[in-house]
Amino acid sequence: MDIYEFLNHLSNATKENFKKTKHFEIRIELREDNLPQEDELFRILTENKPVGILKQRDDKFKVYYEFNEKHDVVVVMSIKSIEPLQINLVTIFPQDRKRREK
Numbered sequence: 001m002d003i004y005e006f007l008n009h010l011s012n013a014t015k016e017n018f019k020k021t022k023h024f025e026i027r028i029e030l031r032e033d034n035l036p037q038e039d040e041l042f043r044i045l046t047e048n049k050p051v052g053i054l055k056q057r058d059d060k061f062k063v064y065y066e067f068n069e070k071h072d073v074v075v076v077m078s079i080k081s082i083e084p085l086q087i088n089l090v091t092i093f094p095q096d097r098k099r100r101e102k
Contacts, residue, residue, distance in 0.1 A: 001079060003053050006061050009085060010050075010077075015042045017085045024089045034094040035073060041092075044073065052100055060090065064100060072097050 020028075028035055036044060044065050051072065052064035060078045067073040076090040 001059055003055055003061070006055075006079065007050075007053070009079060009082065010045075010063070010087070013085060013087055014046060018042065018045065018087050018089055019080070020089050021091075024091055027091050027093065031093060034071060035092060036067060041073070045075070064095070066097070067094065070097055071095065072100055 028038075028041075035041070044067070048065055050063045051066055054062040056062055056076070057078075059080075060076065063075050063077055064072050065075070071094045073092065074095050075092045078088040078090055080086045080088050
C-alpha cells in the first residue's frame with residue numbers, strides 16, 4: 001500500500017474503524033501528560049489532516065499531527081483490513097514540533 005492509498009483510507013475512517021493495541025494503551029497511559037485525551041485524539045485522527053507521513057512497512061505508517069504550539073502527536077498505524085476498514089493504533093508519542101519544522 002502506498003501513502004496515497006493509506007491517506008484515502010484514513011480520510012474515510014471513523015472512530016469505529018480504529019482499534020487500540022495493548023501497546024498503544026500502555027503508551028498513552030504512560031504519556032498522558034503530553035498527549036490529548038481519548039476523545040480529542042479521535043477527533044484529531046478523524047478531522048485533522050496529517051502534517052507528515054512516513055511509510056515504515058507495506059501496511060504500517062508513522063503519522064504526524066499538530067497538537068499544540070510546542071508538540072506534535074505521532075501515531076503509528078497499521079491497516080489490518082480494508083473491507084471492513086480496520087486501522088490498528090500501534091503506538092503514540094509526543095514529539096517536539098521543531099523536529100518536524102527543521
